[in-house]
Amino acid sequence: MGQRRQRIGFLWVVLLLAGCCLAIRLYAIQVAGNWQWARKAVNQRSDGLALYRQRGAILDYQGRPLTGRDHQTYLAVFPPLLTAEERKALTPLLAAHHIRMDAHTPVTIASPGADLLRFVAERPMAGVTFCTIPLRYGIHPLAHHLLGYVHPATGEGIAGLEAVYDEFLASDRRIKLAVMTDARQRPIPGLGWRYQKETGGRPVGNLVLTLDFTLQSKVEKLLDEAGVAKGAVVLMEVGTGKLRALASRPVFDPYRPLLALNDPDRSLQNRALAAYPPGGLWRLVMAAAALERGQFHPDQVFIGETAAGPGLITLTQAFAYGARPVFQEVASVLGMEPVVAMAQACGLGTATLGFPGEETGFLPPPDAVDAGASVFSSAAPVTVTPVQIAALLQVIAGDGVYYPPSVVEGLQGEDGTGLSSVTGPGRRVLTAATVAALRKMLAATVLYGTGQKAQIRQEASGVDGMVLAGYRSEQPVFHSWFAGYAPAHAPRLVGVVLLEDEPGGAERAAALFAALMESCLPLL
16 A cells, blocks of 8 residues: 555656646747747748848947948849749849849849839739848948948958958848748738848947047038048047047048059048148147247247248247248257157157058157258158147147047947947146147137138137148149147137148148038037
């Protein structure tokens, strides 16, 4: 009897455990895994067409997309959902687009002709629909040189930020167009066409930049309206060193970059990161070094050229008028060592962003004999980039603190969370007294000096420069600069304009700077 009870008890335990296992399994299938099984069931009765490979978005600092903003409409044809009569009628129309009708393979047509569109409009078919595919880059230029481009076939980042952050942006997920069908491959009424994202695989990440979409769009528009053929514009936020806009001309087609390889105007080059002789801008570095060492003061008097002709002129006035003899005299007293040291402290001569293709510029050795040769001449070896010049002006506008230029705010997950910043701290370069003196010089340049074309309602300060770059057909070729900030008494935005091969000279660069500041300051 005891053995019998033991066996019955054991049987009850087994049955209880089996019941628990069954309950857990039913819960997993009907509750926990309900969505997965439902999705598999839907996928079993859906026909899909892979449209594009998913790639992480590039966003501005407020989360607005810089990529994928525009879309292109395609005509999608699903032959299995067509009747024999419909396939027969569509075959010659698709052949006109060099597409061969296959009984099982869906196809897309990027630019359907008028005959095909008319046929589809007059005869709705279950297996034909329109779909949209996001364009990686906009129809109009938007920081093309900074963003770079991807390989048209593999989607791999080839240039710019697309290449630098390719491992983070890339994904093997695909987006497809699907239609729900029954067992006989007939569309299910009410479900219609829908976009589906492949599950699993490598997730995408988003790249967040310091750029401001509104400011970047405004800069691009103003460059086009001004007809700038070759040049660059940089806008930098005062007090942070963050780039809010960066544009280069001429632009290239990011979908067909190979066409630009043999372009004589070097449209693939990002001129905002290319090095050029600074011309008259170099006097800003010399003035900063002279004031910081205490060997000169703003009201020190020299003999030089004024607006009325030769006469007595202060250092501030000499700066405003771009008086070369005065700065050659200053250079002979200073020597090159303190000037080069000041340039290095303000970020000149180094790769500021660290991107492929970015030029470092060049500073002469500290023991160079003629420190004044670099003031206006292209014969001296000094070269700087527009981004470096923006950082230099930011030191003065930012109360003497140098902030390394930055264009990447950080990285975030696909869901928009987990932003990790990559910006760096600033360091003091100039004393308050030197900053105050330099601000007066920059204000005087715009008020009554060589930069009067940069005058705006909000008041601006800046410095201009023009340098002879060479000759073409015995005609001189000039590069022109204007760099400054606004408003003059409470700086918020630094702007740098470089015009390559510009016959209008520094005055045109100053006028473009004024237009940029007038348009962009109200948007901050």
